Amino acid sequence: MFHRMASPEHFFAGARLWVFWLYLLGVTGLAIGSAWGLFFVPPEKYQGDSVRIMYLHVPAAHLAQMIYIAIAVAGAIHIIWRLKMADVFMAAAAPIGAITTALALISGIMWGRPTWGVWWIWDARTTSVLILFFLFFGLVALRQAIGRRERAAFAVSVLAIAGAINIPIIKYSVEWFTTLHQPASIELGRNIAIDTVFLLPLFVNLASLYVFVAGVILANMRVDLVNRYQTTSWVSEWFRNN
Amino acid sequence: MHVQEGELIELNGPNGSGKTTLLRILLGLQKPDRGKAICYAESIGFVGHRPGLSGLLTLVENIRWNLSLSQCVVSDKEIRHRLAEFGLNQCFTVSVNELSAGQVKRGALCALTLARHSLWALDEPMASLDSQGEELLASMLDVHRNNGGAAIVATHIPIASPTDEHIVLGVA
Amino acid sequence: MRRFAATLKRDVLIAIRSGVEMLNPLAFFALTGVVFAIVFGSDLDTRQISGIPAVWTTALFANMLAMEGIFRRDYDDGTLAHLLLDKTATLPAICAKLGAHWLLTGLPIGVLAPIVGVGFGLPPVTLAMLMATILIGTPALTLIGAMGAALVVGLGRGGVLLTLLVLPLYVPVLLLGIGVCHQFHAGAVYTPQLVGLFAILTGTLTAVPLALGPILRVSQDR
Numbered sequence: 001m002f003h004r005m006a007s008p009e010h011f012f013a014g015a016r017l018w019v020f021w022l023y024l025l026g027v028t029g030l031a032i033g034s035a036w037g038l039f040f041v042p043p044e045k046y047q048g049d050s051v052r053i054m055y056l057h058v059p060a061a062h063l064a065q066m067i068y069i070a071i072a073v074a075g076a077i078h079i080i081w082r083l084k085m086a087d088v089f090m091a092a093a094a095p096i097g098a099i100t101t102a103l104a105l106i107s108g109i110m111w112g113r114p115t116w117g118v119w120w121i122w123d124a125r126t127t128s129v130l131i132l133f134f135l136f137f138g139l140v141a142l143r144q145a146i147g148r149r150e151r152a153a154f155a156v157s158v159l160a161i162a163g164a165i166n167i168p169i170i171k172y173s174v175e176w177f178t179t180l181h182q183p184a185s186i187e188l189g190r191n192i193a194i195d196t197v198f199l200l201p202l203f204v205n206l207a208s209l210y211v212f213v214a215g216v217i218l219a220n221m222r223v224d225l226v227n228r229y230q231t232t233s234w235v236s237e238w239f240r241n242n
Numbered sequence: 243m244h245v246q247e248g249e250l251i252e253l254n255g256p257n258g259s260g261k262t263t264l265l266r267i268l269l270g271l272q273k274p275d276r277g278k279a280i281c282y283a284e285s286i287g288f289v290g291h292r293p294g295l296s297g298l299l300t301l302v303e304n305i306r307w308n309l310s311l312s313q314c315v316v317s318d319k320e321i322r323h324r325l326a327e328f329g330l331n332q333c334f335t336v337s338v339n340e341l342s343a344g345q346v347k348r349g350a351l352c353a354l355t356l357a358r359h360s361l362w363a364l365d366e367p368m369a370s371l372d373s374q375g376e377e378l379l380a381s382m383l384d385v386h387r388n389n390g391g392a393a394i395v396a397t398h399i400p401i402a403s404p405t406d407e408h409i410v411l412g413v414a
Numbered sequence: 415m416r417r418f419a420a421t422l423k424r425d426v427l428i429a430i431r432s433g434v435e436m437l438n439p440l441a442f443f444a445l446t447g448v449v450f451a452i453v454f455g456s457d458l459d460t461r462q463i464s465g466i467p468a469v470w471t472t473a474l475f476a477n478m479l480a481m482e483g484i485f486r487r488d489y490d491d492g493t494l495a496h497l498l499l500d501k502t503a504t505l506p507a508i509c510a511k512l513g514a515h516w517l518l519t520g521l522p523i524g525v526l527a528p529i530v531g532v533g534f535g536l537p538p539v540t541l542a543m544l545m546a547t548i549l550i551g552t553p554a555l556t557l558i559g560a561m562g563a564a565l566v567v568g569l570g571r572g573g574v575l576l577t578l579l580v581l582p583l584y585v586p587v588l589l590l591g592i593g594v595c596h597q598f599h600a601g602a603v604y605t606p607q608l609v610g611l612f613a614i615l616t617g618t619l620t621a622v623p624l625a626l627g628p629i630l631r632v633s634q635d636r
Contacts, residue, residue: 127585131582131585134578134581134582135582137578138578138579138582141575141578141579142565142566142575142579145566145569145571145575146569148635150273150275150632150635151632151633151635154628154629154632155565155566155629155632158561158565158625158629159565159579162558162561162583163582163583165617266634266635269495269499270498270499270501270631271495271498271499271631271634271635272634272635273632273635285500286499288495288496288499290492290495291492292490292491292492292495293491293492294491294492294493294495294496295491295492295493296424296428296487296488296491296493297487297491298427298428298431298432298487299424299427299428299431303424303427306420307420307421307424308496310416310417310420310421311417311420311421311496311497311500311503311507312500312503313416313417313503337431338491
């Protein structure tokens with residue numbers, strides 16, 4: 001199975017149906033979860049209606065980090081085993097990661113104003129996520145700047161791995177840094193134990209976003225594969241059949 | 243691909259046929275798109291399109307560093323002597339930036355002869371050389387091969403004798 | 415060892431021959447530091463508080479600007495290929511290049527830092543700490559920056575791209591360096607940040623020189 005999917009041709013063919021189902025499941029799930037969160041969950045005691053931003057913010061922030069970790073792992077796989085599909089994945093996932101991170105940041109800013117009283121606070125979380133955004137941006141920019149695919153793949157892998165080391169460092173360093181400079185109000189949202197009423201739609205949205213993003217990345221990979229292998233027979237054959 | 247001691251392989255082919263690429267793959271500077279390249283040579287000396295000499299240093303300083311990289315002990319006197327043989331006795335004190343393209347090429351070839359590599363990889367060594375320089379190149383190749391060295395030369399100007407091996411690359 | 419010494423000597427010689435170019439990062443550091451000192455006004459408290467991050471950040475940018483050139487010249491004239499050809503020569507030569515680059519940028523920036531810091535009215539002990547942290551931090555910056563420079567060498571428009579790649583990786587060093595100085599200045603405990611700074615330095619010192627060989631080798635693949 002793994003061996004089959006490592007071949008571009010089989011991956012391209014096999015991923016087609018996956019993309020369809022992932023999209024369908026993801027979009028349905030997101031619609032259910034969001035509607036649930038927006039209309040059927042009671043307003044929160046302290047935060048009121050603004051708590052509903054959570055249903056976008058938390059899944060986006062979580063997924064952004066997961067995408068980065070996945071890219072870093074793919075980078076390691078590419079360097080160690082020179083697996084081309086790992087590079088295809090990195091190329092497809094990096095822009096999605098940037099968008100997801102931007103989503104997390106923007107929703108965080110919108111949530112910060114009503115709960116913290118400010119749009120932005122330089123604490124461990126916000127800083128590391130902002131850095132994450134620039135790391136994604138760097139991955140995309142570096143790939144664009146390098147013409148040769150082989151070199152781009154290697155360079156992006158190296159950068160992804162180096163950046164992965166950076167994430168925990170930033171987190172801890174700023175934690176030491178802020179413990180003395182920032183009031184603990186940052187953790188307001190997290191200290192309140194979340195009731196299951198709020199939690200269930202969150203899980204629905206989180207799982208659905210996973211599924212949806214997986215679909216988008218797969219679709220991206222398929223497009224990238226056609227670009228990369230446009231001279232091969234299986235691509236031209238596919239074009240003839242469609 | 244086999245190169246015996248004293249042998250010379252000439253890579254021919256039109257522009258874009260991959261002469262340089264093949265050389266660079268052999269040198270380990272480039273990875274092949276498919277397959278794997280392993281080179282079993284003891285040590286390789288390389289002269290390519292770029293001179294491999296720093297423009298801000300003199301020829302002697304450059305060659306001294308080159309030789310220390312391949313851990314050859316050669317005195318400055320020997321370096322100057324060899325440079326003179328290459329017709330570069332006027333250029334001891336000037337930096338490489340101030341030399342002509344042909345002089346730089348001669349300098350690079352001179353550095354190669356001093357380093358005692360078993361295999362030479364030359365990429366268009368005739369480029370920017372005058373006729374006297376070409377003779378120098380031919381004679382240094384002879385000396386190298388007589389001493390048991392081998393060479394792979396990518397060129398569109400024939401340099402090898404008809405008995406040497408030729409590899410002709412086509413345009414893909 | 416001979417390769418290390420020869421390469422170190424060569425790189426220093428090239429830097430000296432390049433003349434004023436060698437002093438550019440230092441001039442940038444001093445000038446930008448002065449501009450900050452002028453801009454922050456005459457209130458001593460704000461000047462002192464903002465002086466530490468201003469000097470540190472300026473040092474970081476000066477270092478980053480200098481990083482772009484670490485492999486560029488060698489790439490252009492083809493000497494980089496020679497350095498990579500002999501695999502046993504690559505590591506000592508790269509270490510020497512890194513060392514030479516730090517000696518010519520990080521070290522003088524660190525030495526200059528207290529002088530720039532005087533403009534912010536910082537007391538001598540804080541200035542000493544500022545210098546110490548910059549001297550510990552800049553080798554790490556040089557190593558991280560060299561990795562970025564190796565990734566973009568030969569791409570032409572590498573400058574802005576290098577900033578983009580390297581700056582996110584520079585942030586921890588910057589925060590820790592400033593953190594140590596701030597804590598020290600306020601009379602608080604600064605060991606955690608200092609340990610963090612040393613941890614990054616040791617981490618980059620062990621990983622980057624080994625990684626640079628493969629990265630530079632790929633840069634040869636046009």
